[in-house]
Amino acid sequence: MAVEAEDPGYLIAPDPGAARLTRVVEGVDHEGAVTRISVVEERPLTIFLNGREIVTAMTIGDYPEYLALGFLRNQGMLAEGETVLGVDHDDELETVVVRTDGTTSYEEKLQKKTRTSGCAVGTVFGDMMEGLEGVTLPQLELRSSDLYALAAQINRTPSLYLEAGAIHGTVLCRGARPLVYMEDVGRHNAVDKIAGWMRAERVAAHDKTLYTTGRLTSEMVIKTAMMGIPALASRSGFTAWGVEIARQVGLTLIGRLRGRRFVCLAGEERLLRDADPASVAEENVRHRRKSAEG
Amino acid sequence: MAVEAEDPGYLIAPDPGAARLTRVVEGVDHEGAVTRISVVEERPLTIFLNGREIVTAMTIGDYPEYLALGFLRNQGMLAEGETVLGVDHDDELETVVVRTDGTTSYEEKLQKKTRTSGCAVGTVFGDMMEGLEGVTLPQLELRSSDLYALAAQINRTPSLYLEAGAIHGTVLCRGARPLVYMEDVGRHNAVDKIAGWMRAERVAAHDKTLYTTGRLTSEMVIKTAMMGIPALASRSGFTAWGVEIARQVGLTLIGRLRGRRFVCLAGEERLLRDADPASVAEENVRHRRKSAEG
16 A cells, blocks of 8 residues: 555544633533533634625634635635735634735626626635636546545544544545544635645645545535535535536546445546455544534 | 424435436546546536625535525625515526615625725625624524434435435534434535525424534624524534534534534523433444545
């Protein structure tokens, strides 16, 4: 199996012990006993692009700068060529301001849109589909041995998920190595934080695989393609449109990756089945992740 | 237990056999065998309020009129007193237009907002918190026997979830009776469809309980409170802020309701513990719902 000679570990891993990310909440259980439960935090974070308020995201609150950068990038509001002059997070105001050197194309588009329909809320989705038009993903080979190795490592990584539940996780990987593992309570914040990290650190996408605990919806597939990542794997299910878009853009899509099982929904020709499923252990109950909704 | 003399069944139940809601997708499994999987659909639906485009929701596509009405109601864009002249769904254009008799307060607010910050995307969340300020929920008693009866019935109800997974379910209940069971792939569409049904049918909220398969986030708690429903139960987890808001508005909040287990996180004083947990069966594996992310 394609395991690197020495395991350099994660570049960014979850920090389930961080004080600001969880809080102990008191409740009363079914037997009337007071119980104290560690639960994830959830805070508003308002993202600005230059002078313009774009969105308020609900987030656990780590890596606000990456979240803002990645959100704008994945929405097509911040092009690859644009120079980011600064990303300023104000913890008290719960804001992040991303400043660029001039008016971004999004701002022009928004102004036009505002004149025609009067509101920009509806453009977010349209812009994402529009942004996909030029996308062609690199034809990277994906090894099933790497998929198994990644799933096993990620499932055993200490995380907020294992600590407190009610959270989504997304991991940027290369080959059999998980590199950056982000978590968030907001549906797509985890993947946006990875996109922001990649943009800030100028990390190449062509040789990466994205792993997620969440469902493979159209939005998840679109974001992965917008990031230029050629493979997306999840332990969860998928929607019909998610599969359709993956096939259109040439994304290798793997669903229901649990233990030795998975299903390849798109890009089968780029999947190298180099591992014998019978040699892979079924998911150990002790390591089995709880429901992402748990 | 508070079971009604005869069970009149659901007013609206899931229709997992409906042709438009699922599609068979072909994949290749871990052993290289072609496999055909029934998965839920996901379509864009753009909601207009009078002449104004508000949002594009990703939805399975059933009950578009209820979804539009409920979304606008839960965002505080459509007040209780406003007269709805029509709700027009265009299947081909994938739009719903809600028409009212005059400019709604939201439109005025939007215009003001547009002048100050130039974009309305960020107002959605602010409006929801603002809408909560006047909310006081009725002090309804919630029986633990009803909670157990509801969970057992809902878990056994045929649904898209059991059929295809990757979907959220929300059920409007009164006492031990589930009334309206909505499902959707979009995170909060299921609860918005219930809100739309309640507004269209002029259904009282004060004696209802809302059950959801999803996590109890701040947004879910806010929506329930905006609807005037005094109790919210889920088989899933919760966030710290969701619990905090529930305590502020006087909502009875029940999490992790599975088999005989649950935890009451807010409104303990309104929970009547009339059932002996020991008499309740643990969740049957055959009936246990898969992960909402599955």
